Amino acid sequence: MKPWRLIALALLVAAVVALGVAGGLALRQVDHGRLWAVDTSSPGAGATSGAAPSVPSTDAPSPTASPKPAYVVRPGDTGAQVRALQHRLFQLDWLPELTTGRYDRATRAAVAGFQEKRGLPGTGVVDQRTWRRLVSRTEKPTRDQLFNVLRPGPALLQAGDSGDRVRDLQARLKQIAWLFGDVTGSFDRVTAEAVRGFQAKREIPVTGEVDERTMDRLTAMTRAPSYEELNNIEPEPGALDARCRTGRVLCVDKTSNTVRWVIDGKVQQTLDARFGSTLNGTPTREGLFHVYLKSEDHVSRLYGSEMPFAMFFSGGQAVHYSADFAAVGYAGASHGCVNTRDYAGVQWLFSQVRVGDAVVVYWS
Numbered sequence: 001m002k003p004w005r006l007i008a009l010a011l012l013v014a015a016v017v018a019l020g021v022a023g024g025l026a027l028r029q030v031d032h033g034r035l036w037a038v039d040t041s042s043p044g045a046g047a048t049s050g051a052a053p054s055v056p057s058t059d060a061p062s063p064t065a066s067p068k069p070a071y072v073v074r075p076g077d078t079g080a081q082v083r084a085l086q087h088r089l090f091q092l093d094w095l096p097e098l099t100t101g102r103y104d105r106a107t108r109a110a111v112a113g114f115q116e117k118r119g120l121p122g123t124g125v126v127d128q129r130t131w132r133r134l135v136s137r138t139e140k141p142t143r144d145q146l147f148n149v150l151r152p153g154p155a156l157l158q159a160g161d162s163g164d165r166v167r168d169l170q171a172r173l174k175q176i177a178w179l180f181g182d183v184t185g186s187f188d189r190v191t192a193e194a195v196r197g198f199q200a201k202r203e204i205p206v207t208g209e210v211d212e213r214t215m216d217r218l219t220a221m222t223r224a225p226s227y228e229e230l231n232n233i234e235p236e237p238g239a240l241d242a243r244c245r246t247g248r249v250l251c252v253d254k255t256s257n258t259v260r261w262v263i264d265g266k267v268q269q270t271l272d273a274r275f276g277s278t279l280n281g282t283p284t285r286e287g288l289f290h291v292y293l294k295s296e297d298h299v300s301r302l303y304g305s306e307m308p309f310a311m312f313f314s315g316g317q318a319v320h321y322s323a324d325f326a327a328v329g330y331a332g333a334s335h336g337c338v339n340t341r342d343y344a345g346v347q348w349l350f351s352q353v354r355v356g357d358a359v360v361v362y363w364s
Contacts, residue, residue: 072131075124077103080146085126087141088134089114097213098148098203150204153211161187164230169210171225172218173198176329182232221329237270238364243288248357250291250311250319252338254284255364257330259319259338261349268352271345274325276317276336284336289313289359296350303335308343309350313359321346 073081083099086107090097094110108124116122118133126134144151157169166187173179179194192208199206202217210218228234237256244251245265252259254275261269275284291311298310298320310320322339324332329341338361340346 070127072126072128073103074126075103075105075108082107083146084141085111085134087145088138091138092134097150099146150213152205152207152209153213155207155209155211156215157187157210159187159189159192159208166191167230168225169195169218171229172222174229175222175225183230220331221327223330240265240267241360241362241364243358243360243362248354250313250353250357250359252284252319252359252361253364254286254362259340259349261352269345269349271340271342271349272325274322274330274332274334274339274341277333280333280335282334282336284334284338284361285314285317286361286363287314289361291353291355291357291359293318294350294353294355300335307337309346310337311350311353311359319346319349319359 073085078101080101082103083101085103086095086099086101087097089095089107089110090099092114094114095106100107111126111130112122112124114134115124115130120130120133143149157165162185164185167183167185169187170179170183170185170191173191173194174183176198178198179191181190195210195214196206196208198204198218199208199214204214204217205211237258237260238253240251240260240262241253243249244260244262247264249262250259251262252273257273257275259271259273260267276282291313293310293312295310295312295318296308298307298318299305300307300316302316306323307318307320310318312318317336317338319338319340321343322334322337322341325334325339326341326343340349
């Protein structure tokens with residue numbers, strides 16, 4: 001064989017061997033642009049019994065898909081994603097409408113409540129599973145909703161309207177001291193002013209007309225008006241318990257939702273009252289007690305809430321002023337205490353009551 005043929009044959013064999021080795025390797029790009037040599041000659045990856053042996057593995061890690069983060073948002077986070085979370089929770093009545101963009105204690109508690117309601121671990125941290133469940137039950141918030149740009153909705157009640165629905169509106173406004181005088185059933189100038197004041201206080205677009213947002217907020221803060229309230233009949237307070245007729249007594253009537261300060265059977269003062277709830281396991285205890293401690297600027301160690309002018313009568317239960325009662329009315333409840341909402345009234349009461357005075361809690 002001629003020398004040039006031998007040289008050509010040698011080059012051909014070398015090329016075939018090189019291609020065989022190269023055929024067992026492929027380059028694959030993985031995270032962060034790094035390249036790894038990956039063995040593709042194993043069975044099922046196109047390898048045959050005659051293929052060249054694969055290159056031994058190196059210390060480089062096997063390529064894997066980037067793991068999803070364990071959470072979407074969590075306590076301490078801020079920003080638009082938190083606002084979206086908060087508004088979706090609002091849609092399900094777990095948070096107020098206005099978003100803050102801060103994953104605070106209230107947001108964590110709402111998330112935990114949502115999780116427990118749906119059979120998920122109540123961690124208060126939004127993981128992928130929680131987020132998918134929340135998204136499936138809510139609508140995507142608009143930019144206005146994310147950043148608290150509130151726009152009035154269509155009017156349900158407005159100036160010139162009349163009838164039973166206006167009576168209900170006026171009676172509810174009277175319950176929370178936005179309207180005074182008689183319930184007339186006529187949406188007049190005075191009613192419109194009361195609606196404007198209520199809207200401004202609650203950061204609702206101030207129109208003087210009642211839209212769905214205004215009605216929902218007012219309904220949540222009040223109770224269904226009684227026949228007497230709707231027809232301007234002054235309700236008679238419940239009868240005084242026999243134990244309230246002698247000496248100095250804080251007479252707490254659960255039927256009429258009142259606290260009456262009574263001396264020797266004569267009522268000196270009457271205040272609206274709100275009590276604990278059996279639903280959360282903190283009912284206000286009933287019976288005969290005595291004031292054992294007064295604390296003018298008390299703060300609850302258990303709940304962290306302020307209890308101005310607290311007059312303790314049974315364990316941690318006390319008669320005191322409640323800013324929450326003043327803000328939301330009978331839509332809420334205490335943790336067992338007797339809440340009052342007239343700041344000046346309970347301040348005066350605090351100045352009159354002495355340690356040792358009787359407290360009677362009863363149904364009339």
